[in-house]
Amino acid sequence: MAMATRTLGFVLPTSLSSQPSFDRRGRGFRVSIIRCSASPLTLSTSGVAEKPWTSYNARLVLEDGSIWPAKTFGAPGTRIAELVFNTSLTGYQEILTDPSYAGQFVLMTNPQIGNTGVNPDDEESGQCFLTGLVIRNLSISTSNWRCTKTLADYLTERNIMGVYDLDTRAITRRLREDGSLIGVLSTEESKTDDELLQMSRSWDIVGIDLISDVSCKSPYEWVDKTNPEWDFNTNSRDGKSYKVIAYDFGIKQNILRRLSSYGCQITVVPSTWPASEALKMNPDGILFSNGPGDPSAVPYAVETVKELLGKVPVYGICMGHQLLGQALGGKTFKMKFGHHGGNHPVRNNRTGQVEISAQNHNYAVDPASLPGGVEVTHVNLNDGSCAGLSFPAMNVMSLQYHPEASPGPHDSDNAFREFIELMKRSKQSS
Numbered sequence: 001m002a003m004a005t006r007t008l009g010f011v012l013p014t015s016l017s018s019q020p021s022f023d024r025r026g027r028g029f030r031v032s033i034i035r036c037s038a039s040p041l042t043l044s045t046s047g048v049a050e051k052p053w054t055s056y057n058a059r060l061v062l063e064d065g066s067i068w069p070a071k072t073f074g075a076p077g078t079r080i081a082e083l084v085f086n087t088s089l090t091g092y093q094e095i096l097t098d099p100s101y102a103g104q105f106v107l108m109t110n111p112q113i114g115n116t117g118v119n120p121d122d123e124e125s126g127q128c129f130l131t132g133l134v135i136r137n138l139s140i141s142t143s144n145w146r147c148t149k150t151l152a153d154y155l156t157e158r159n160i161m162g163v164y165d166l167d168t169r170a171i172t173r174r175l176r177e178d179g180s181l182i183g184v185l186s187t188e189e190s191k192t193d194d195e196l197l198q199m200s201r202s203w204d205i206v207g208i209d210l211i212s213d214v215s216c217k218s219p220y221e222w223v224d225k226t227n228p229e230w231d232f233n234t235n236s237r238d239g240k241s242y243k244v245i246a247y248d249f250g251i252k253q254n255i256l257r258r259l260s261s262y263g264c265q266i267t268v269v270p271s272t273w274p275a276s277e278a279l280k281m282n283p284d285g286i287l288f289s290n291g292p293g294d295p296s297a298v299p300y301a302v303e304t305v306k307e308l309l310g311k312v313p314v315y316g317i318c319m320g321h322q323l324l325g326q327a328l329g330g331k332t333f334k335m336k337f338g339h340h341g342g343n344h345p346v347r348n349n350r351t352g353q354v355e356i357s358a359q360n361h362n363y364a365v366d367p368a369s370l371p372g373g374v375e376v377t378h379v380n381l382n383d384g385s386c387a388g389l390s391f392p393a394m395n396v397m398s399l400q401y402h403p404e405a406s407p408g409p410h411d412s413d414n415a416f417r418e419f420i421e422l423m424k425r426s427k428q429s430s
């Protein structure tokens with residue numbers, strides 16, 4: 001119990017029942033179920049102001065035995081997922097529609113969410129792929145010139161769970177100390193704490209292919225560029241057009257918009273698209289996109305990448321980078337709690353410059369496992385992990401993070417220009 005009091009901050013621990021200690025990945029979890037309450041927020045819980053959404057009681061039950069009473073503002077039900085925290089201050093709509101969050105609950109560390117509602121321009125894909133949103137406080141009013149809907153209505157219509165009134169700082173500290181945890185969100189009062197706890201302990205995100213559910217089913221052409229009103233980097237394009245095939249492992253649309261703005265003609269293909277078919281389309285370059293889950297659970301995608309290596313210039317982003325790491329002979333591993341946010345400093349080893357980057361990943365490439373000739377081009381300065389690779393002999397480049405941002409800073413946009421340069425050099429030398 002002393003341990004719970006230390007990590008939970010202002011929490012009221014109540015031991016409800018004795019549980020055998022649970023330890024999924026060699027971590028000694030607490031032996032009791034512990035109910036953890038956040039202190040009430042004056043506006044959202046006192047009844048002073050009327051809330052413009054329908055609320056039910058909910059619980060977040062984590063596999064370590066902690067139980068976090070909450071209120072809902074999204075869909076009702078019971079869902080299981082991995083809980084991760086995201087430190088971005090803005091851009092919750094882009095996060096909600098990033099397919100890489102499939103299988104996860106996203107907890108926003110920014111304590112006030114929903115202020116700007118949602119709008120049709122900030123979508124990163126056609127739907128919300130995450131399993132639920134966990135926040136401290138939902139803004140009682142929505143105000144933005146682009147807003148067409150409130151966050152509560154948007155999540156409810158899309159059947160996504162959203163909960164608020166939890167002590168998100170205490171939960172984040174717990175995830176930082178113990179590593180990412182599986183949890184169950186439930187609005188069903190008929191289910192006991194024990195039932196929900198057992199559910200959380202019966203599932204794992206490791207080893208599951210989450211890409212097949214989020215990838216497109218057939219190829220399509222992509223033509224949209226970044227809206228010129230918003231485009232921040234128009235100087236460095238050489239006016240030529242390059243034909244790019246983008247493997248959709250859960251692609252964010254801003255990757256496609258940035259490639260298109262840099263002058264690429266893009267065909268997006270499903271994750272299972274055969275390498276031989278891709279080569280028949282005679283591309284100048286291939287992009288391997290971001291995507292959800294464990295890169296070791298999709299050996300078919302690694303095989304495709306292997307078959308394409310050395311035949312055409314390739315660029316991997318996030319999941320695409322991890323698949324490239326494996327295809328080059330390296331290994332990936334699960335990080336303690338990953339990187340999710342818009343303020344991660346990355347050093348570009350070639351220029352010595354530091355970029356502030358947008359990140360969203362739980363796995364990383366182990367640089368020690370890579371064969372000779374593969375260069376680590378970028379390093380995450382928070383923990384020294386591998387953030388980018390290059391293998392010049394095969395025209396390979398990759399980034400573990402998100403040069404397209406959305407949401408996040410634009411420091412890394414130049415990586416798209418580098419891909420154009422790679423395709424240009426390869427074309428000139430062939």
Ligand SMILES: NC(=O)CC[C@H](N)C(=O)O
Pocket residue numbers: 100289290291292293294295317318319320360361362363364
């Ligand atoms: N954004 C991504 O592509 C995520 C990559 C991978 N699914 C991870 O969590 O590490």
